[in-house]
Amino acid sequence: MDRTQLLLTLSIALFALGLVGVMIRRNALVMLMCMELMLNGVILSLVTFAERSAMLSGAVLVFLVFVVAAAEIAIAIPIVLLLARRRRTLDVGAWSELRG
Amino acid sequence: MSLETLLLYFFAAASLAGGVLMLIARHPMRVALALISSMISLAGIYAILGVHVIAVFQVLIYVGAVMVFMVYVIMLLDVRDPSFLERYGRAVVPSVAVAALLAVALGAAVSGGDIMSAERLAAMHQGGRSGASFEVQPFSVEFLERYWLHFELTSVLLLAAVVAAIAVIKAGRRHHG
Numbered sequence: 001m002d003r004t005q006l007l008l009t010l011s012i013a014l015f016a017l018g019l020v021g022v023m024i025r026r027n028a029l030v031m032l033m034c035m036e037l038m039l040n041g042v043i044l045s046l047v048t049f050a051e052r053s054a055m056l057s058g059a060v061l062v063f064l065v066f067v068v069a070a071a072e073i074a075i076a077i078p079i080v081l082l083l084a085r086r087r088r089t090l091d092v093g094a095w096s097e098l099r100g
Numbered sequence: 101m102s103l104e105t106l107l108l109y110f111f112a113a114a115s116l117a118g119g120v121l122m123l124i125a126r127h128p129m130r131v132a133l134a135l136i137s138s139m140i141s142l143a144g145i146y147a148i149l150g151v152h153v154i155a156v157f158q159v160l161i162y163v164g165a166v167m168v169f170m171v172y173v174i175m176l177l178d179v180r181d182p183s184f185l186e187r188y189g190r191a192v193v194p195s196v197a198v199a200a201l202l203a204v205a206l207g208a209a210v211s212g213g214d215i216m217s218a219e220r221l222a223a224m225h226q227g228g229r230s231g232a233s234f235e236v237q238p239f240s241v242e243f244l245e246r247y248w249l250h251f252e253l254t255s256v257l258l259l260a261a262v263v264a265a266i267a268v269i270k271a272g273r274r275h276h277g
Contacts, residue, residue, distance in 0.1 A: 013116055025187065026187065036162075056234070056239065059151060078268040
C-alpha cells in the first residue's frame with residue numbers, strides 16, 4: 001500500500017472510531033475525548049497532504065488547529081463540569097430533555 | 101521493507117488500537133490513557149514523515165496540555181457515577197452502522213477518486229514552495245517571518261478562551277447560590 005494511502009485510510013478509520021464513540025458512549029467526558037480522536041484523524045490527513053505537497057502553510061494551519069483545539073477543551077471542560085455539578089452525573093441521558 | 105515503513109505500520113496499528121480501546125474501556129481514566137497512547141503514536145507517524153515541528157506540537161500541546169487537563173478533571177469527579185459503570189447508550193447498532201457506512205464511503209472516495217493519482221500529487225508538489233522543509237529551523241524562520249501576525253492572533257484567541265472559561269465558571273456559581 002502506498003504511504004499516502006495508508007495514512008489517509010488511518011485517518012478515516014480514526015475519524016469513524018471517534019464518531020462511533022461520540023454516538024454510543026454515555027459519559028460526557030468520554031464523548032469529548034472521542035471528539036478529540038476525530039479531530040486527530042482529520043489533522044492526520046491535513047499533515048499528510050501538507051507533507052506530500054511540501055507546503056509550509058499546511059504546517060502553520062496545523063499549528064493554528066492545535067491552538068483552537070486547546071481553546072475548545074478549555075471552554076468545553078468547565079461546561080461539562082457545570083452540567084455534572086447540577087445533575088450529579090456525567091451521563092448525557094440526564095439531559096435528554098434538551099432534544100428539540 | 102525498510103525500517104521506516106515497518107515503524108509506520110507499527111505506529112498506525114498502535115494508534116488504531118488506542119482508538120478501539122477508547123470504545124471498549126469502561127473507566128474514563130482508561131479511555132484517557134488509550135487516547136494518549138493513540139496521540140503519541142500519531143506523533144511518531146509525524147516524526148517519520150519528517151514533520152518534526154508538528155510531532156513536537158502534538159506531544160506538547162495535546163498530550164502535555166489538553167490530556168493532562170482531562171486527566172485532572174477525571175480525578176476530580178465521582179467514581180460512583182452510574183455513567184462510569186454503564187458504557188453504552190441505547191442506539192449502539194445503528195450508530196456503528198452509520199459510522200461504518202461513512203468510513204466505507206470515505207474510503208471509496210479516497211481510493212476511487214483521483215486524489216491519489218500521480219499527476220494530482222505532482223501538481224500539488226508544483227504548487228508548493230520548492231525546497232520547503234519541515235525541520236525545526238527552516239520552519240521557525242518561515243513561520244515567524246511570514247506568519248507572525250497569525251501567531252500573534254492566536255494569543256488573542258487564547259485570551260478570549262480564558263475569559264470565556266472564567267465567565268462560564270462564574271455564571272455557574274451565581275446560578276448555584
